Amino acid sequence: MLGVLDDDTLRLMSVHAHPDDESSKGAATLAKYAAEGVDVLVVTCTGGERGDVLNPAMDRPDVRENLAAIRREEMAAARDILGVRQRFLGFVDSGLPADGEPLPEGCFALQPVEEAAARLAAVIRGFHPHVVITYDPTGGYPHPDHIKTHEITVAAFDATEEPRKLYYHGALSRAWFQTMHDAMTERGLDSAMGAVLAEFPEDVPALEITTRVPCAEYFEVRDRALLAHATQIDPNAGFMLHDRDVERQVWPTEDYHLAHSRVEVTLPEDDLFSGLR
Numbered sequence: 193m194l195g196v197l198d199d200d201t202l203r204l205m206s207v208h209a210h211p212d213d214e215s216s217k218g219a220a221t222l223a224k225y226a227a228e229g230v231d232v233l234v235v236t237c238t239g240g241e242r243g244d245v246l247n248p249a250m251d252r253p254d255v256r257e258n259l260a261a262i263r264r265e266e267m268a269a270a271r272d273i274l275g276v277r278q279r280f281l282g283f284v285d286s287g288l289p290a291d292g293e294p295l296p297e298g299c300f301a302l303q304p305v306e307e308a309a310a311r312l313a314a315v316i317r318g319f320h321p322h323v324v325i326t327y328d329p330t331g332g333y334p335h336p337d338h339i340k341t342h343e344i345t346v347a348a349f350d351a352t353e354e355p356r357k358l359y360y361h362g363a364l365s366r367a368w369f370q371t372m373h374d375a376m377t378e379r380g381l382d383s384a385m386g387a388v389l390a391e392f393p394e395d396v397p398a399l400e401i402t403t404r405v406p407c408a409e410y411f412e413v414r415d416r417a418l419l420a421h422a423t424q425i426d427p428n429a430g431f432m433l434h435d436r437d438v439e440r441q442v443w444p445t446e447d448y449h450l451a452h453s454r455v456e457v458t459l460p461e462d463d464l465f466s467g468l469r
Contacts, residue, residue: 202323204225220413221410223410270421273420322468325359356467357450366392375441384433
């Protein structure tokens with residue numbers, strides 16, 4: 193096993209497919225560690241150029257025509273809210289083709305894993321993270337860019353010695369939606385989670401959770417970072433509708449699966465840096 197780096201500064205890298213993914217998956221964790229003095233870097237593989245405008249209030253011709261630039265501005269705002277560093281890896285968004293449609297030529301999802309992973313590995317070697325976070329093999333949901341992000345992050349982790357631990361996000365699981373739905377209905381509150389659960393695929397395997405990071409006091413920061421992605425987040429729909437006090441009571445953590453570790457660990461954990469401090 194490799195030893196702990198001599199530098200006293202802890203470093204965390206979170207690798208995502210598009211702008212806004214860092215704010216919808218593990219953002220409270222990033223804000224918590226950044227506030228505690230951890231050097232946090234978000235790596236965004238693509239610019240989200242082919243994304244939809246999901247907020248009706250932003251669905252205007254001028255926004256659609258300038259989406260690439262606007263999403264970069266949104267990412268900069270979310271980065272500042274979370275208190276982290278961020279860099280784009282420079283690949284082009286693949287979009288989400290319909291069944292049977294080909295992926296766009298030159299897009300991220302079509303890049304050879306070895307070549308794309310080499311670009312990420314160069315960032316890892318420059319940043320020297322102790323911990324890397326990304327998606328599980330399903331991508332969290334079956335977007336081709338999320339799956340590619342998983343593939344290149346695992347390959348870059350394997351190709352470098354700096355990171356001691358690799359985690360997968362356990363965000364937005366069926367268990368989370370079910371717990372939130374049950375808690376709100378038990379309290380007599382309207383729940384938008386029922387509709388989500390009705391559409392949740394039954395065959396999605398549950399990721400084994402090894403690590404639960406308490407971060408409820410940073411949910412408000414997470415929400416502000418999410419709303420900074422105004423083209424992607426409708427403040428009157430979806431994730432923004434659940435009661436935050438209920439969430440703090442029944443699910444005050446963000447959850448992860450420890451995929452690989454180069455240091456001795458004892459599971460379960462409540463800290464991504466267990467074994468490194």
